[in-house]
Amino acid sequence: MARILIIEDERSINDLILMNLSLVGHTCFQAFDGNEAISAINESNPDLIFLDVMIPYQDGFSLMRNKVFKNIPVIFLTAKTSVADKVKGLNLGADDYITKPFEAVELIARVDAVLRRTKKSVQTEFIIGEACINILERKARLNGTEVDLTNREFELLEVLIKNRNIALSREKLLDLVWGYDFMGDTRTVDVHITKLRKKLNLENYIKTVYKLGYRLEV
Amino acid sequence: MKLWKKIFLGTLIIFIISFDIGAYLLTSFSYNYSRERETETGIREQSVILSSVTSSISRAEEFNSNFFQSKDKLKAIIKSLAEYYEKQGVQLGLMLNGEKVYSDIVDIDEELLSFSDSTGKNVMDKKVKGKRYLFVSSQIPDYPELTFIYCRDINNIEEFRADISNFFVVLNIIVILLMSVSVFVLLKRITRPIDLLNKVTSEIADGSYDKRVAIKRSDELGELAENFNLMADSVEKTMVSLTKSAKDKQQFIDDLAHEMKTPVTAIAGYAEYLKNTNSSKENQIIALEHLENSTQRLQNLSEELMKLTLLREEKAEFISVQVDSLFTALKDTMEPIFKKRNMKLITECKIDCINGDEALLLSLLINLVENAARASKSEDKITVRAYKNEFPVLEVEDEGIGMKQSETEKITAPFYRVDKSRSRQFGGIGLGLSIVSKIADLHNAKLEIRSKENIGTTVKIIFTTP
Numbered sequence: 216m217a218r219i220l221i222i223e224d225e226r227s228i229n230d231l232i233l234m235n236l237s238l239v240g241h242t243c244f245q246a247f248d249g250n251e252a253i254s255a256i257n258e259s260n261p262d263l264i265f266l267d268v269m270i271p272y273q274d275g276f277s278l279m280r281n282k283v284f285k286n287i288p289v290i291f292l293t294a295k296t297s298v299a300d301k302v303k304g305l306n307l308g309a310d311d312y313i314t315k316p317f318e319a320v321e322l323i324a325r326v327d328a329v330l331r332r333t334k335k336s337v338q339t340e341f342i343i344g345e346a347c348i349n350i351l352e353r354k355a356r357l358n359g360t361e362v363d364l365t366n367r368e369f370e371l372l373e374v375l376i377k378n379r380n381i382a383l384s385r386e387k388l389l390d391l392v393w394g395y396d397f398m399g400d401t402r403t404v405d406v407h408i409t410k411l412r413k414k415l416n417l418e419n420y421i422k423t424v425y426k427l428g429y430r431l432e433v
Numbered sequence: 434m435k436l437w438k439k440i441f442l443g444t445l446i447i448f449i450i451s452f453d454i455g456a457y458l459l460t461s462f463s464y465n466y467s468r469e470r471e472t473e474t475g476i477r478e479q480s481v482i483l484s485s486v487t488s489s490i491s492r493a494e495e496f497n498s499n500f501f502q503s504k505d506k507l508k509a510i511i512k513s514l515a516e517y518y519e520k521q522g523v524q525l526g527l528m529l530n531g532e533k534v535y536s537d538i539v540d541i542d543e544e545l546l547s548f549s550d551s552t553g554k555n556v557m558d559k560k561v562k563g564k565r566y567l568f569v570s571s572q573i574p575d576y577p578e579l580t581f582i583y584c585r586d587i588n589n590i591e592e593f594r595a596d597i598s599n600f601f602v603v604l605n606i607i608v609i610l611l612m613s614v615s616v617f618v619l620l621k622r623i624t625r626p627i628d629l630l631n632k633v634t635s636e637i638a639d640g641s642y643d644k645r646v647a648i649k650r651s652d653e654l655g656e657l658a659e660n661f662n663l664m665a666d667s668v669e670k671t672m673v674s675l676t677k678s679a680k681d682k683q684q685f686i687d688d689l690a691h692e693m694k695t696p697v698t699a700i701a702g703y704a705e706y707l708k709n710t711n712s713s714k715e716n717q718i719i720a721l722e723h724l725e726n727s728t729q730r731l732q733n734l735s736e737e738l739m740k741l742t743l744l745r746e747e748k749a750e751f752i753s754v755q756v757d758s759l760f761t762a763l764k765d766t767m768e769p770i771f772k773k774r775n776m777k778l779i780t781e782c783k784i785d786c787i788n789g790d791e792a793l794l795l796s797l798l799i800n801l802v803e804n805a806a807r808a809s810k811s812e813d814k815i816t817v818r819a820y821k822n823e824f825p826v827l828e829v830e831d832e833g834i835g836m837k838q839s840e841t842e843k844i845t846a847p848f849y850r851v852d853k854s855r856s857r858q859f860g861g862i863g864l865g866l867s868i869v870s871k872i873a874d875l876h877n878a879k880l881e882i883r884s885k886e887n888i889g890t891t892v893k894i895i896f897t898t899p
Contacts, residue, residue, distance in 0.1 A: 227699035227723040231706065234720070238710055294694040316698035319705055382709035424709075432711060 216240040216338060217330055220261035222252040222278075223292060224270045228315070232265055235319045236326065238380040249273025253283055262334055263326060267292045268304065279307040288333040290325060319381055320391075327377060341376055343433055346415040348372060355415060362414050367392065371407050375421065375431040384428040404429075436627070437620040444616050449609060456601040464594045471567055471587040472556060479554070479569040479583035482514060482525065486581055487573050489514075504534055507579075511535045526582035538568075538584045545570040546580055564588040626654045630661060642669040688848040692734060692863065696727035703727075730862065737864040740796070741847075744871045751876075753786040754794060756819045763798045763817065770806060777814040778802065787825050788898060789876050794827075797872045800865040801829040801892050808833030808890060827894040835890050841882040845870040869894075 219241050223229040226247070233243040244259040246252040249272040256264075266289050268275035275291055278284070288310040293300055301312050310329045313322065331337055339351040347356045353369055355362045364372070374383070374391045383391070385401035393399065408429055412418045422430050489510045497506075507527060512535055515525040519537065526536030531546060539561045545568055548555065554571040567587045573579040626648045636644045645665060648658035703720040706712065712720070760780040771778050787794065798817065805815045809831050818828040836844075843849050848863040869892075873880045877897050884890040 225695050225699070227727055228695060228702075230719060230723060231699060231702040234706060234712070234716055235702075238712075294691050294698075315694045316701050319702070319709070380710055427708065430709070430711065 216242065217262040217326070217334065218242045218244070218259060219263045219265065219326070220244045220246060220252075220255055220259055221265040222246045222249075222255075222270060222275070223265065223267040224248055225267070228267070228292070232322065235322055235381075238319075239323055239378065241326070249275075249278055252278060256283065256285075256287070261287060263287065263329060264289045265292060266290070266309075268300070269294070276303065276307060279304075279309065284308075288329050290329055320378055320383070320387065323378055323381075341433075343376075343420050343431070344416060346417060348376065348415075350376070357415055364411075364414065368407055368411055368414070371404075372411055372415075375429065379431045379433050382424040382427045382430040388428065435624075437624040441613075441616055441620055445609070445613060448612055449605070452605060452608065453601075456605070460594060460597050460601065463597065464590060467590045467593060468558070468587070471585070471590060472558065475567040475569050475583065475585045475587070476554065476556060478523065478585070479571070479581075482518065482523075482583060483571060483573065483581050486511065486514060486527070487575075490573065490576065490579070504529065508535045522586040524584040524586075526584070528580040528582065530578050531580075534579075536582065538582055539566065541582060542568065545582060548572055548580075558587060565591050623654070626650065626658060630658065633661075633665075637665060637668070642672050685847050688863075689734075689738075692848055693731065696730045696734075699723050699727040700731075734862050734864075737862055737868065740868055741864060741871065744793075744868065744875065751788050751790060754789050754791045756784055756787055757782050759787075759791065759795060759798070760817065760819070762795055763802065766795075766799055767802055767806075770803075774806065775811045776806060776809060777812075779814055779816045781816065781818040781820075783818070783820040784825055787819070787827070787896065789896075793872045793875065797869050797894065798827065798829070800869050804865055804892075805829055805831035805833060805890065808835070824896045824898065826896070828891060830889065830891045832889040835884045835886045835888050837886060838884060841884055844882070845880065 246255040291304045385404040511527045524538045526538040527534040558567045567585045570582040816830045847867045879895045881893040
């Protein structure tokens with residue numbers, strides 16, 4: 216997985232990003248001000264940088280302007296909802312932005328999207344128990360034999376893999392897999408989960424979390 | 434219709450009417466006067482001619498009693514007179530029993546020939562063929578069958594009237610022209626400032642509050658313009674202060690929202706994390722600690738905001754406050770922090786009392802000392818002084834990191850931080866100096882901040898009352 220440098224002076228936010236990204240397997244490094252950031256880049260050689268704009272000594276925009284990040288993709292964090300701020304960041308070469316407050320799922324999705332666009336090698340094959348899933352080819356094998364999955368089942372599996380170790384509610388899964396305009400009931404999710412577990416032998420990996428939903432634990 | 438047009442037309446109409454009435458009256462008076470004079474002259478002249486006619490006839494009759502039989506004789510008498518007077522524009526006529534004996538008169542009216550008594554005279558004037566004539570007729574005394582008629586051309590009075598009328602028409606035109614031009618210029622001079630005021634008023638109404646009228650006059654319009662400018666000044670002043678206060682409030686709300694974003698993001702994020710993940714005990718403790726700290730930060734924020742709100746409504750009642758007991762309370766409050774960080778708090782008290790609110794002054798000192806402590810390293814010392822120059826002064830001095838002098842003007846603004854990460858480390862939320870400056874305001878005291886980077890900061894509260 217990717218190496219990610221988080222530059223944010225608020226310890227609580229810095230830790231929060233680190234803990235969430237660690238869940239899906241990224242290796243994270245922390246910097247708490249502009250000066251630390253410069254040395255951390257050289258030491259950690261990151262694939263992606265999370266950057267808060269308002270940091271001591273050298274603010275995020277001036278770091279970008281000074282080309283400190285070379286060609287490393289940057290997602291900047293902003294507490295301001297003003298369009299001007301976002302446009303300024305993007306114009307300075309940031310790849311994406313995220314505004315406070317944010318959800319873990321959004322954070323992970325933006326990281327994935329930026330990595331997919333910028334990193335040459337992104338993990339596409341996952342081995343979970345006896346199952347092997349290739350997201351790029353959209354194929355799943357159980358003990359070497361290909362298993363036939365419907366489109367929905369595969370998309371559900373993909374969402375679970377991308378947000379592994381995080382419990383996703385049935386409503387969230389409906390939103391992410393079926394889309395907001397899907398009129399079905401949350402039992403649709405249960406039915407698909409049951410089928411996935413059976414087809415790929417994932418009973419011990421896709422856990423039902425009491426009162427919450429499902430979590431893929433790896 | 435514009436005011437100046439109304440006044441212009443009104444003045445002109447009134448003037449023309451009165452001028453023309455005057456001209457008419459003058460003309461007709463002088464006409465009547467000269468007509469009377471002409472009539473008097475006519476009557477006198479007729480009497481003179483009549484007496485000479487009468488004497489000629491009576492002389493002739495002495496020679497010849499049959500004189501009346503011969504019209505030619507009568508004619509000869511009158512004709513010679515008529516030829517003589519013709520040169521003076523007088524025509525004469527003689528009638529015998531209503532028949533013409535001799536006449537070179539243009540037209541004889543019947544009225545001239547009838548007499549109520551023998552000594553009476555008939556006087557009339559009338560126009561014949563466009564010319565005015567005066568007719569005077571009378572019976573010749575002693576010869577009632579003879580009527581003598583006198584006629585005189587008095588057309589000159591008509592000509593005079595026509596001349597004077599023409600003169601007045603020309604005069605009228607000239608005077609109206611002169612009058613129009615001068616009234617127009619005068620009115621324009623008077624209404625120009627009004628137009629200017631009008632223009633500026635609508636500009637101000639459209640939002641250009643800095644516009645003023647430039648009218649320098651000593652009359653009522655000048656006064657109006659002056660008062661108008663005074664009004665515009667006060668409107669502008671009010672607008673500026675309203676705009677500034679609205680802007681400050683908006684800024685405060687924006688800053689507050691921004692200030693709340695970080696703890697709120699952390700609280701929501703860690704709650705989500707704890708709920709959705711099967712995390713290790715160690716990570717759970719980190720998450721819970723962050724939850725606790727963020728909640729504490731929100732709580733501090735709400736407390737400080739509350740203080741600021743209360744201060745705004747405060748009507749402080751000032752009493753004489755013992756400075757040394759104030760310093761003792763300050764030391765008691767700050768001791769735990771100072772002990773923990775191994776710093777020294779020194780107090781120097783050179784005055785007994787300060788007029789003010791004890792709780793507020795203590796809160797002010799605590800805020801200043803906390804700020805000083807945040808800027809200082811371990812083992813640094815912070816000095817609090819109370820002394821008197823002209824008026825009492827409270828002073829807090831530290832040997833901390835200091836700041837640029839330019840920053841000292843901004844630091845009383847809510848949420849402004851010279852170095853945000855450092856201040857947050859010690860739990861500051863950025864409202865301390867706002868509270869201090871509010872308390873100073875309540876005491877009519879001035880806040881003076883002197884600072885040098887890496888040398889230290891001195892904050893003085895200078896009272897303006899003894």
